[in-house]
Amino acid sequence: MAAAANQSCLIGKLGHYLELMPRDEALLAACEGEELEFRKRNIVRREGEEIDYLFVVQTGWFYGFTLLPSGKRQVHRIFFPGDFIGTHEIVCTSATYDITAASSGVLCRFDKSCMRDIFLSSPRLTALIYSLEALEQISQDDRLRAIARMDAEGRLAHFFLQIFSRIRITEPEIGNSLRLEMSQELIGDALGLTGIHVNRTLKAMTKAGLIELEGSQLTLLDEKQLKALSDFDDRHYQIDIGWFPEL
Amino acid sequence: MAAAANQSCLIGKLGHYLELMPRDEALLAACEGEELEFRKRNIVRREGEEIDYLFVVQTGWFYGFTLLPSGKRQVHRIFFPGDFIGTHEIVCTSATYDITAASSGVLCRFDKSCMRDIFLSSPRLTALIYSLEALEQISQDDRLRAIARMDAEGRLAHFFLQIFSRIRITEPEIGNSLRLEMSQELIGDALGLTGIHVNRTLKAMTKAGLIELEGSQLTLLDEKQLKALSDFDDRHYQIDIGWFPEL
DNA sequence: CGGTTTTTTGAAAGGGCTCAAGATCCGTGG
DNA sequence: CCACGGATCTTGAGCCCTTTCAAAAAACCG
Numbered sequence: 001m002a003a004a005a006n007q008s009c010l011i012g013k014l015g016h017y018l019e020l021m022p023r024d025e026a027l028l029a030a031c032e033g034e035e036l037e038f039r040k041r042n043i044v045r046r047e048g049e050e051i052d053y054l055f056v057v058q059t060g061w062f063y064g065f066t067l068l069p070s071g072k073r074q075v076h077r078i079f080f081p082g083d084f085i086g087t088h089e090i091v092c093t094s095a096t097y098d099i100t101a102a103s104s105g106v107l108c109r110f111d112k113s114c115m116r117d118i119f120l121s122s123p124r125l126t127a128l129i130y131s132l133e134a135l136e137q138i139s140q141d142d143r144l145r146a147i148a149r150m151d152a153e154g155r156l157a158h159f160f161l162q163i164f165s166r167i168r169i170t171e172p173e174i175g176n177s178l179r180l181e182m183s184q185e186l187i188g189d190a191l192g193l194t195g196i197h198v199n200r201t202l203k204a205m206t207k208a209g210l211i212e213l214e215g216s217q218l219t220l221l222d223e224k225q226l227k228a229l230s231d232f233d234d235r236h237y238q239i240d241i242g243w244f245p246e247l
Numbered sequence: 248m249a250a251a252a253n254q255s256c257l258i259g260k261l262g263h264y265l266e267l268m269p270r271d272e273a274l275l276a277a278c279e280g281e282e283l284e285f286r287k288r289n290i291v292r293r294e295g296e297e298i299d300y301l302f303v304v305q306t307g308w309f310y311g312f313t314l315l316p317s318g319k320r321q322v323h324r325i326f327f328p329g330d331f332i333g334t335h336e337i338v339c340t341s342a343t344y345d346i347t348a349a350s351s352g353v354l355c356r357f358d359k360s361c362m363r364d365i366f367l368s369s370p371r372l373t374a375l376i377y378s379l380e381a382l383e384q385i386s387q388d389d390r391l392r393a394i395a396r397m398d399a400e401g402r403l404a405h406f407f408l409q410i411f412s413r414i415r416i417t418e419p420e421i422g423n424s425l426r427l428e429m430s431q432e433l434i435g436d437a438l439g440l441t442g443i444h445v446n447r448t449l450k451a452m453t454k455a456g457l458i459e460l461e462g463s464q465l466t467l468l469d470e471k472q473l474k475a476l477s478d479f480d481d482r483h484y485q486i487d488i489g490w491f492p493e494l
Numbered sequence: 495c496g497g498t499t500t501t502t503t504g505a506a507a508g509g510g511c512t513c514a515a516g517a518t519c520c521g522t523g524g
Numbered sequence: 525c526c527a528c529g530g531a532t533c534t535t536g537a538g539c540c541c542t543t544t545c546a547a548a549a550a551a552c553c554g
Contacts, residue, residue: 088385089381090490137383239338440511
């Protein structure tokens with residue numbers, strides 16, 4: 001659980017990477033919008049809708065996806081507690097993909113114009129937001145590499161390690177086990193695989209002692225081996241703030 | 248050809264999206280580093296190297312890639328004239344992939360610390376740089392979707408359309424034909440395919456009248472059909488600057 | 495509980511890969 | 525301006541990982 005669920009969503013997330021100054025906190029607090037509750041399968045927004053708001057995930061898992069003409073589905077991104085939703089779409093006038101709740105959860109909404117205020121008055125905060133965006137890109141690069149060049153086992157290993165790496169930032173106490181808020185079909189849609197083949201591969205990985213699955217509870221039994229299988233490099237989701245402006 | 252090859256690389260690129268103010272131009276001019284020449288296959292930098300510089304492509308094509316333990320290669324990104332190289336890696340202390348020249352070409356180098364100066368003194372320029380980063384992400388999302396969910400023909404169609412869409416920004420006069428500065432093997436490494444299979448698919452696409460290949464000269468004969476095949480959505484590589492700060 | 499969503503399993507088909515070997519193209523040096 | 529050697533492009537054949545299609549068992553939710 002987040003240490004400070006009752007404080008500002010934004011401050012909680014950004015403060016993780018950087019010590020915020022009082023004026024930065026004030027700036028963020030002013031941005032704060034209302035909290036919205038969702039239940040599994042609820043739609044947060046649709047592709048093509050005008051984007052007026054950004055979100056921060058307070059609790060629960062969410063995911064963004066698009067459909068293809070063939071009827072296939074591609075999951076573009078999964079959002080965990082603490083993640084921003086929609087920041088990179090600020091350059092578009094309408095959303096580039098649908099967003100749905102993978103589990104029940106709560107989002108904090110804040111106005112898009114808030115970005116301008118931050119850019120105008122806090123170079124340091126701006127640099128942080130920019131960095132988070134850049135980090136996301138590197139993470140997506142790693143994912144593309146796994147999807148384009150690895151077999152099902154490698155993709156799944158990489159996928160799980162990425163999930164753990166991200167969630168451990170805000171919830172280090174989970175250890176090597178967590179509740180997967182995704183069906184095997186959805187996992188397949190994130191990795192370019194069929195749900196059926198995800199199932200078969202998961203079985204094989206279980207038999208090999210790599211993981212354990214009890215219902216939706218996933219446990220990583222042999223992280224070392226999983227890393228070897230997927231050539232996983234933990235970016236530590238930590239950023240270099242050496243170049244940040246002082247203000 | 249770039250309209251103003253003799254002026255600052257940065258100004259040329261950024262000025263394309265936004266009218267720059269004199270003080271912004273001065274800021275950028277001060278960042279300018281030296282120009283570096285490369286020939287095909289020359290290595291610009293290696294994965295793991297410390298990142299002190301960013302680059303802007305002045306002429307030629309460049310690409311970033313990583314190798315997998317299996318010996319396979321993944322091309323993460325291709326850089327065309329006008330593109331930034333390395334901005335998203337500013338959050339890392341070392342490079343996340345190798346960069347090599349796909350053709351002969353020239354890069355403009357500028358110091359990483361330049362970013363701090365921009366963040367500190369021009370919110371408007373900062374917003375622009377942020378937006379370019381975000382646009383890149385959306386473009387990569389599209390690419391992931393094609394790679395994860397489409398067959399070889401769809402991936403190639405999408406790949407070609409993306410290339411044309413990007414290059415046409417700075418060189419609209421190319422029309423529907425350009426010189427592909429990549430071997431079929433390299434294209435395969437960008438799309439998660441074998442060079443051999445790229446070859447076969449290209450032949451089929453030629454026979455179907457979709458494209459024409461004479462040596463490395465690629466011509467799109469039926470863009471409409473190519474778009475349908477790959478569900479391509481031209482992001483116009485144009486950005487919403489409505490939210491930009493005035494300064 | 496009863497309906498819906500997931501997970502499982504089998505069998506067969508297919509797209510893309512591997513391995514191999516020849517044909518071409520191209521830059522470079524003489 | 526021609527010849528040489530490496531890089532690229534081609535093509536064939538067989539194999540393998542994933543997908544499809546179907547259908548039953550289990551798990552989940554209200």
